[in-house]
Amino acid sequence: MRIAMIGGGYVGLVSGACFATLGATVVIVEADQHRFNALRDGRLPIYEPGLAELVSAHRAAGRLRVVNAINEAVDGVDAVFLAVGTPSRRGDGHADLSYVFDAVEQLAGVLRGPTILVTKSTVPVGTGARIATMMASLRPDLAIEVASNPEFLREGSAIEDFMNPDRVVIGTNGPRAQAHLGALYQPLTAQGVRTLFTDLETAELIKYASNSFLALKISFINEMADLCEKLGADVTQLACGMGLDHRIGPKFLRAGPGFGGSCFPKDTQALARIAQDAGAPTRLVETVVAVNETRKAAMTGRIISACGGSVRGRRIAVLGLTFKPDTDDMRDAPAIGIIHRLVDEGAIITAYDPMGMDHARFQLPARVNFCPTARTALNGVDAAVFVTEWAEFRTIDPDALRETMRGRVVVDLRNIFDPATMATAGIIYHGIGRKLCAATNRSDQPSQRLPVEQVYARSLSII
Numbered sequence: 001m002r003i004a005m006i007g008g009g010y011v012g013l014v015s016g017a018c019f020a021t022l023g024a025t026v027v028i029v030e031a032d033q034h035r036f037n038a039l040r041d042g043r044l045p046i047y048e049p050g051l052a053e054l055v056s057a058h059r060a061a062g063r064l065r066v067v068n069a070i071n072e073a074v075d076g077v078d079a080v081f082l083a084v085g086t087p088s089r090r091g092d093g094h095a096d097l098s099y100v101f102d103a104v105e106q107l108a109g110v111l112r113g114p115t116i117l118v119t120k121s122t123v124p125v126g127t128g129a130r131i132a133t134m135m136a137s138l139r140p141d142l143a144i145e146v147a148s149n150p151e152f153l154r155e156g157s158a159i160e161d162f163m164n165p166d167r168v169v170i171g172t173n174g175p176r177a178q179a180h181l182g183a184l185y186q187p188l189t190a191q192g193v194r195t196l197f198t199d200l201e202t203a204e205l206i207k208y209a210s211n212s213f214l215a216l217k218i219s220f221i222n223e224m225a226d227l228c229e230k231l232g233a234d235v236t237q238l239a240c241g242m243g244l245d246h247r248i249g250p251k252f253l254r255a256g257p258g259f260g261g262s263c264f265p266k267d268t269q270a271l272a273r274i275a276q277d278a279g280a281p282t283r284l285v286e287t288v289v290a291v292n293e294t295r296k297a298a299m300t301g302r303i304i305s306a307c308g309g310s311v312r313g314r315r316i317a318v319l320g321l322t323f324k325p326d327t328d329d330m331r332d333a334p335a336i337g338i339i340h341r342l343v344d345e346g347a348i349i350t351a352y353d354p355m356g357m358d359h360a361r362f363q364l365p366a367r368v369n370f371c372p373t374a375r376t377a378l379n380g381v382d383a384a385v386f387v388t389e390w391a392e393f394r395t396i397d398p399d400a401l402r403e404t405m406r407g408r409v410v411v412d413l414r415n416i417f418d419p420a421t422m423a424t425a426g427i428i429y430h431g432i433g434r435k436l437c438a439a440t441n442r443s444d445q446p447s448q449r450l451p452v453e454q455v456y457a458r459s460l461s462i463i
């Protein structure tokens with residue numbers, strides 16, 4: 001099967017490369033000259049584990065091409081996927097569909113035969129129907145069928161999510177679209193992946209409802225974390241106890257600083273707007289949006305109170321800047337608001353992230369000192385704040401952490417560390433939704449420890 005993918009961003013690249021793995025011949029169209037040049041030269045504009053290797057293997061094998069104009073991509077294709085951006089429109093939270101409709105207009109100018117148009121981008125309910133109406137009026141001579149095939153890819157594990165999905169959703173009323181898309185995903189269905197065939201509107205809504213439900217789960221556990229702190233309970237054990245119930249499930253119950261990224265904040269807002277416009281407001285989703293904003297804003301207060309009520313003149317290391325690990329994506333990352341406010345409150349910030357620092361520099365105050373390793377960021381600070389749970393942070397030795405810092409306060413917004421181990425190392429440890437353990441005063445104990453450089457060399461793979 002031959003397909004064109006309009007948009008060489010995150011969704012387009014991952015989906016294009018994975019469709020090539022499934023046996024399709026794929027042409028990706030990236031109109032942005034800067035991004036196109038990067039792709040043409042073999043550089044990916046985003047970081048996603050395994051993606052660069054996959055794209056380059058498929059290009060070398062001739063299964064994947066990248067072009068920068070739609071007319072170079074559509075000759076002889078069976079289906080055209082729309083994977084362009086749908087950012088939140090300024091001011092009203094609606095998804096901005098200008099890129100989608102621009103692409104549809106261009107396609108109307110160049111398509112020569114019956115084609116299937118498939119939305120991969122997350123688009124408001126009714127968009128597929130609008131595309132069908134547009135095409136029918138612009139190109140009444142062509143038999144165009146429209147489908148919605150939403151993606152459920154998590155940044156950081158997108159290839160795995162594509163190749164081993166919980167489900168494939170195909171929304172269309174067109175028999176040709178059903179047959180072609182069914183055939184495209186056949187290698188997955190042959191392995192037992194379930195495909196849900198439904199109508200356009202339901203498929204579009206499944207995407208928003210899924211993301212909003214996951215966001216709701218996160219907001220719920222975040223509120224439970226606050227309650228745990230008041231009641232002396234532990235949110236990690238609470239989540240485990242809840243998650244063992246199959247009806248609830250263990251995933252997306254990790255308490256933290258609030259969800260970020262390019263999807264949950266945008267999609268919850270958009271669903272709330274869609275529902276208001278449809279006259280069926282979703283109070284729960286509206287509340288999730290508000291609860292998450294409040295939570296992100298409250299994180300700085302937590303850090304300030306852990307530092308004794310003021311951070312003026314305090315040196316604070318912020319570790320983990322991206323909205324989640326295994327990505328370089330800084331969109332709506334909780335670290336952005338936290339660092340801006342800490343700087344406003346007079347803190348002196350050192351920061352480190354394994355992948356996100358190039359993007360972070362544009363979003364954070366110029367005064368932030370970006371460090372090449374976790375260790376250099378921690379050196380001599382009064383407090384350390386962990387905002388993203390990168391795997392390498394889990395290997396940090398608490399004794400080494402204590403000795404590298406000048407102060408003893410550690411605020412762990414992702415519950416990376418064990419509170420008791422941190423307390424034993426003499427650290428004043430603040431997790432999320434967990435009991436405070438009294439830090440052991442280590443100053444009068446003879447040190448049996450390795451020199452700090454050696455401990456770090458052993459515990460941090462980055463050094």
Ligand code: UGA
Pocket residue numbers: 122151152153154155156211214218251252253254255256257258259260261262263264323324
């Ligand atoms: C999310 C969905 O998980 C994907 O299924 C969907 O395809 C994608 O959006 C999209 O619409 O394109 P993503 O934003 O990459 O994927 O990342 P998630 O792993 O879902 O995390 C989102 C946010 O929630 C992150 O800030 C993360 O730290 C936070 N989170 C997640 C928690 O705070 N606790 C959890 O238990 C899980």
